[in-house]
Amino acid sequence: MGEHHGPAKGISRWFLTTNHKDIGALYLWFSFAMFLLGGSFAMIIRAELFQPGLQLVEPEFFNQMTTMHGLVMVFGAIMPAFVGLANYMIPMMIGAPDMALPRMNNWSFWILPPAFTILAGTLFMEGGGPNFGWTFYAPLSTTYAPPSVTFFIFGVHIMGLSSIMGAINIIATIVNMRAPGMTYMKMPLFVWTWLITAFLLVAVMPVLAGAVTMMLMDIHFGTSFFSAAGGGDPVLFQHIFWFFGHPEVYIIILPAFGVVSHIIPAFSRKPLFGYDSMVYATASIAFLSFIVWAHHMYTVGMPVAGELFFMYATTLIAVPTAAKVFNWITTMFRGSLSFETPMLFAIGFVVLFTIGGFTGLMLSIAPADFQYHDTYFVVAHFHYTMVAGAIFAMSASVYYWIHKWTGRRYNESMGKAHFWISFLGFNLTFFPQHFVGLAGMPRRIPDYALQFADFNMMSSIGAFIYGASQLLFLYNVIATIRSGKKDDTAKTWDGAEGLEWEVPSPAPYHTFSVPPQVK
Amino acid sequence: MCFKAKQLCKLVLYPAIVLLSIFGGSAWAEEAQRWQVNMTPGVTEIGHKIFDLHMLVFWICVITGIGVFAYLIYSIVAFRKSQGAESAHFHENTTVEILWTVIPFLILIAIAVPSTKTLLEIYDTDDADLDILVTGYQWKWKYEYLDANGENVSFFSNLSTAQGEIYNAEDKGQHYLLEVDEPVVVPVGKKIRFLVTANDVLHSWWVPAIAVKRDAVPGFINESWTRIEEPGIYRGQCAELCGRNHGYMPIVVHAVEQEEYDAWLAERKAKAAQIKELMSKNFTLDEQMEAGKAIYMSACVACHGVNGEGGVGKPIAGSPIATGEITGLINILVNGKPGSAMPAFGNQFNDVDLAAVITFARNGFGNNMGDVVQPIDVYNFKQGQ
Amino acid sequence: MADHSAQGHETYYVPESSPMAVLATVGLVATISGAAMGINDLTFGESGGINSWFIFWMGLTFFAGVLFTWFRTAIRENIAGMNSPQLKRSYVIGMQWFIFSEVMFFFAFFGALFYIRNLSGPWLASEGVYDMNYLLWGDFSYSWPMMETPQEAIGGATKQFIANNGVFVGPERSMAFPGWSNIFHWLPLWNTVILLTSSYTCHVAHHKLKLDNDRKGFNLWLGITVFLGITFVGLQILEYYEAYAHYGLTLETGAYGTTFFMLTGFHGFHVVMGMFMLLIQWLRSVKGGHFTQDEHFGFEASSWYWHFVDVVWVGLFLFVYIL
Ligand code: HEA
Ligand code: HEA
Numbered sequence A: 001m002g003e004h005h006g007p008a009k010g011i012s013r014w015f016l017t018t019n020h021k022d023i024g025a026l027y028l029w030f031s032f033a034m035f036l037l038g039g040s041f042a043m044i045i046r047a048e049l050f051q052p053g054l055q056l057v058e059p060e061f062f063n064q065m066t067t068m069h070g071l072v073m074v075f076g077a078i079m080p081a082f083v084g085l086a087n088y089m090i091p092m093m094i095g096a097p098d099m100a101l102p103r104m105n106n107w108s109f110w111i112l113p114p115a116f117t118i119l120a121g122t123l124f125m126e127g128g129g130p131n132f133g134w135t136f137y138a139p140l141s142t143t144y145a146p147p148s149v150t151f152f153i154f155g156v157h158i159m160g161l162s163s164i165m166g167a168i169n170i171i172a173t174i175v176n177m178r179a180p181g182m183t184y185m186k187m188p189l190f191v192w193t194w195l196i197t198a199f200l201l202v203a204v205m206p207v208l209a210g211a212v213t214m215m216l217m218d219i220h221f222g223t224s225f226f227s228a229a230g231g232g233d234p235v236l237f238q239h240i241f242w243f244f245g246h247p248e249v250y251i252i253i254l255p256a257f258g259v260v261s262h263i264i265p266a267f268s269r270k271p272l273f274g275y276d277s278m279v280y281a282t283a284s285i286a287f288l289s290f291i292v293w294a295h296h297m298y299t300v301g302m303p304v305a306g307e308l309f310f311m312y313a314t315t316l317i318a319v320p321t322a323a324k325v326f327n328w329i330t331t332m333f334r335g336s337l338s339f340e341t342p343m344l345f346a347i348g349f350v351v352l353f354t355i356g357g358f359t360g361l362m363l364s365i366a367p368a369d370f371q372y373h374d375t376y377f378v379v380a381h382f383h384y385t386m387v388a389g390a391i392f393a394m395s396a397s398v399y400y401w402i403h404k405w406t407g408r409r410y411n412e413s414m415g416k417a418h419f420w421i422s423f424l425g426f427n428l429t430f431f432p433q434h435f436v437g438l439a440g441m442p443r444r445i446p447d448y449a450l451q452f453a454d455f456n457m458m459s460s461i462g463a464f465i466y467g468a469s470q471l472l473f474l475y476n477v478i479a480t481i482r483s484g485k486k487d488d489t490a491k492t493w494d495g496a497e498g499l500e501w502e503v504p505s506p507a508p509y510h511t512f513s514v515p516p517q518v519k
Numbered sequence B: 001m002c003f004k005a006k007q008l009c010k011l012v013l014y015p016a017i018v019l020l021s022i023f024g025g026s027a028w029a030e031e032a033q034r035w036q037v038n039m040t041p042g043v044t045e046i047g048h049k050i051f052d053l054h055m056l057v058f059w060i061c062v063i064t065g066i067g068v069f070a071y072l073i074y075s076i077v078a079f080r081k082s083q084g085a086e087s088a089h090f091h092e093n094t095t096v097e098i099l100w101t102v103i104p105f106l107i108l109i110a111i112a113v114p115s116t117k118t119l120l121e122i123y124d125t126d127d128a129d130l131d132i133l134v135t136g137y138q139w140k141w142k143y144e145y146l147d148a149n150g151e152n153v154s155f156f157s158n159l160s161t162a163q164g165e166i167y168n169a170e171d172k173g174q175h176y177l178l179e180v181d182e183p184v185v186v187p188v189g190k191k192i193r194f195l196v197t198a199n200d201v202l203h204s205w206w207v208p209a210i211a212v213k214r215d216a217v218p219g220f221i222n223e224s225w226t227r228i229e230e231p232g233i234y235r236g237q238c239a240e241l242c243g244r245n246h247g248y249m250p251i252v253v254h255a256v257e258q259e260e261y262d263a264w265l266a267e268r269k270a271k272a273a274q275i276k277e278l279m280s281k282n283f284t285l286d287e288q289m290e291a292g293k294a295i296y297m298s299a300c301v302a303c304h305g306v307n308g309e310g311g312v313g314k315p316i317a318g319s320p321i322a323t324g325e326i327t328g329l330i331n332i333l334v335n336g337k338p339g340s341a342m343p344a345f346g347n348q349f350n351d352v353d354l355a356a357v358i359t360f361a362r363n364g365f366g367n368n369m370g371d372v373v374q375p376i377d378v379y380n381f382k383q384g385q
Numbered sequence C: 001m002a003d004h005s006a007q008g009h010e011t012y013y014v015p016e017s018s019p020m021a022v023l024a025t026v027g028l029v030a031t032i033s034g035a036a037m038g039i040n041d042l043t044f045g046e047s048g049g050i051n052s053w054f055i056f057w058m059g060l061t062f063f064a065g066v067l068f069t070w071f072r073t074a075i076r077e078n079i080a081g082m083n084s085p086q087l088k089r090s091y092v093i094g095m096q097w098f099i100f101s102e103v104m105f106f107f108a109f110f111g112a113l114f115y116i117r118n119l120s121g122p123w124l125a126s127e128g129v130y131d132m133n134y135l136l137w138g139d140f141s142y143s144w145p146m147m148e149t150p151q152e153a154i155g156g157a158t159k160q161f162i163a164n165n166g167v168f169v170g171p172e173r174s175m176a177f178p179g180w181s182n183i184f185h186w187l188p189l190w191n192t193v194i195l196l197t198s199s200y201t202c203h204v205a206h207h208k209l210k211l212d213n214d215r216k217g218f219n220l221w222l223g224i225t226v227f228l229g230i231t232f233v234g235l236q237i238l239e240y241y242e243a244y245a246h247y248g249l250t251l252e253t254g255a256y257g258t259t260f261f262m263l264t265g266f267h268g269f270h271v272v273m274g275m276f277m278l279l280i281q282w283l284r285s286v287k288g289g290h291f292t293q294d295e296h297f298g299f300e301a302s303s304w305y306w307h308f309v310d311v312v313w314v315g316l317f318l319f320v321y322i323l
């Protein structure tokens, strides 16, 4: 039954495909497009914040940009990027021919582009697009929202559906399709982190769907979930949102942890240090992520007991994360290190993510968070974790695996240039944000007091540099696909281990129709 | 403000100074300074405690960071393949793994103790000398002094920066965006309890120097407190996204000695009495137009435009409501239009001001209906509801 | 075609490329956009243009058609023996995690109920940390079911401008336990009995098929299950009618109406889905002769769903009606 059929011809290949590599590639390209879109919104934000005063856009539009930037980056860029990577790599890593449920796989992808078209389309609707922040707190997002919020709500429903189906597929694949001999504790770490991430997704995406459904009811059908006059509470929304939202940030970072746990050993030519503890640490982070959500809400006026509970639980996350950081470094210790682009990004990840983790730890201290909350200090924190964390890890993955995907080599010096410009631009953008945040600049404002001007200008310049470096990246990827040096060696990197390195490059359309035996 | 080459030089020069000043800790200041890189310790005991806590965790992170990054850099430098490093093959060591689980855990406990103490203090709102009810509106703050045995002391506090400064037509003043028409005045040395709530959406009342940040949640009253040690003017901003003008709802706290505070209170009460008097006065069209225009230009212009041409709100010029049945106009001002951005002004302005702005809407921008609305008309309308 | 490779590990069935996903997307997007526009009263063009609800219904019909075809294809492949045991396991895992995701969806709504009942409700009445709330809500006193909204307690929407973004008048009567003398008129009790029975009959049907290989018995008991499901939905509709017509209990009656209708409503919606699933399995068995003693995953999956819906009801019965 068609074991060796190749891809269909022409454009319909992409619409009709049930092949994990095709779908993985679709996800990856889609997420990169969304990254550019979300990045363009960020450029508008940074351009407006270049100087105090209103120069480019009106406050309403600025709020829409902030909101759409956050939403597009989180739901459109990072999540699909890692789902794409999972689609492409997991079957190869566990010795499976494809994903467990290939037709559903295609559907999970294809509902995404319309969902984001609807979301982006709201910008052109009467009253403008969503302007209530990516956290869409009620009642700004309900009673006081523009009419387009209904489209936003349904858009979120579709994205959630896509994520849930994608996650179920990944779980089924990992649980059911491992090659003989591949026990759980032999699985590559990327597979492990994704298994746990997928669990988080199935657990919290429905809760997000519940939250937006409640909004829909409050807006159009007169319910009072979030209205005190009817006996509800606006803060209820925040609890539900963050019950989803905090695990969400680990959904973003865990696959990145996984990728880095592949790259560092490969370029250290030494096995990963502490494999077992990596697995347990990932599981502990996932577990803790369910009981810390209210650290985003220290200032809403919870009872002090709740405040203390969430503070203690949050600080605990530093422990398993510490184990991971030390494991990575110890993997390098007494290795034989070389510094190709993927390794540069992975080391950049370790350094900058740790800084982001430290600021996270500072934020988790409730009394201090009274001063940090909703300032640029928080913005700096989460860009260190998400841009220098997730995006750096994504860049690293592309360089690491692109030869496996295309059978062509990328341009190493351009890759290195991409890294160094990104690294510089990134820090120039987000490091000064710690300062303005501590000095008292609130987030989500289009205009600011004069004493914040200098650092903001630095930050904007950094952002343009960082943005430009992404164009270099795009160019490098396209150039590799079209005219990179052909080379069909199986092992791109001499230190790399794993099943994906045992098949030729590019990997055949269906990788393992006969499962390999894992020792 | 245009971009100068000199500024560019500073971009390079200053980071060095900046780093130095972190280590020196930052000097006490009423408001944020240029190039300020650290949190303000502020002018309250709690503020100092929070600041110390912040510095404690900061230093712990710095020291841990130095350790972690030193280890990383050493590994990178010492084990380069290009220098002929051969890789070892160990991949486990239970002892160190336990160590680096336990040590961070102990550090965390060390942080948890002072944090808990400070948090409990912040939550201790008992025995306040003065209660101030703070209500967030889109986009201004209302202050009501509950303890002043005169329910009359209540007022709104609006941004007072001129539109021209915001749109770069005029030079920006020193307190650009951090200045208001009516600051909230409080006595120093007294325990002041802020009861924070909101009228429409979420806001957050934040003044860094006195270390108070509380979310204003519509329908719930949050409590927070401060005891300010130094007289001075402390500035802050709304810290929760609340719509269009979230960046334009500053807070100014004026901390003064007790006598000065008493004098201010007396003056406020006198003013309130005066308004009571005005309630029964009959104004002329010109008087109402003048007073009304001033109110319009501060409260309505953001949505309805300088020439009444509309924007977020519908046009006032030629508006069917403004030129129609007069009760319709009073109604929309008093009750707003539910489900739209048009706020209810009924309890935001006193009837004198309401009458003025209604008269202005009715006669300004070429509406010229000719009738004058008196405070008593508004009062009667409200009573009749 | 579950052929086995040398290592004794089955090769995997990789489906041909399929247009189902894209078609389903078209259907879903039309449904969703139609609904979104309909709710906002948008139409295309002048009055008399395309009505958004029309788009919604067209989309939904199309979507349902695609799903039907999709499932039919999957079923046919299975009957043709194209599914390896491995693929079958994948379906099982898929269904289990799908049900887990549904559990989490309900978790959000139950969470909202507990939060309002145990935390924010009392806070509104100035209990606990919010001891100054009486400044806003006067002498609102909290009890559950919340028969009087805070807004009513201070005399309606015009009396307190703060946080009044709607008009919320509490219900006249609640759905709570009406006392032993009225117990026979209390629909929720009957619904509980019906739904629990249906779970049992569903189980019996499974038993008949799996252990006794008794198709007649299977059809009979499954038929009874579907019938009980329909009865449940009927009674639920009756209850909603009573709530609106006689109890003054609506979606707009504050927190009580909100949680009551949202929880029971979503449950009811899931019952309808589950009932359709079982009905289809019944038709497959009766008309198509599908299912064998050890090949009946379609039915098994539906029955899991049905039991899940049942368990949710038990939670509802406890926390929405009784406690
Ligand atoms: C990838 C995303 C990501 C990740 C991984 C994290 C990781 C962490 N975050 Fe972050 N966070 C966000 C994304 C993320 N966050 C986002 C998006 C927001 C804002 C949302 C919004 O409002 O819009 C946010 C906001 C946020 C807040 C709320 C701030 C506020 O609004 O006031 C808090 C508060 O506790 C917090 C804490 C933490 C902590 C403790 C961690 C920990 O996991 C970090 C653990 C890591 C380390 C600690 C470093 C490594 C450890 C060592 C080297 C060992 C030794 C260390 C010590 C013991 C000191 N985060
Ligand atoms: C993973 C998520 C992610 C990523 C990758 C980013 C990436 C970036 N973010 Fe992020 N950001 C968030 C998630 C993310 N952000 C979230 C969740 C919020 C909170 C939203 C909220 O408050 O609701 C936020 C908020 C936020 C703010 C605060 C806005 C406010 O409070 O008003 C700012 C301000 O500087 C900012 C800047 C940037 C910049 C400069 C980048 C850059 O890294 C982007 C770089 C990418 C590009 C630039 C695209 C590629 C280049 C082109 C398309 C060509 C054009 C280039 C040029 C003209 C140079 N972001």
Ligand code: CUA
Pocket (backbone or CB within 6 Å): B136, B137, B139, B202, B203, B204, B238, B239, B240, B241, B242, B243, B245, B246, B247, B249
């Ligand atoms: Cu008020 Cu932000």
Ligand SMILES: [Cu+2]
Pocket (backbone or CB within 6 Å): A245, A246, A249, A292, A293, A295, A296
């Ligand atoms: Cu969090």
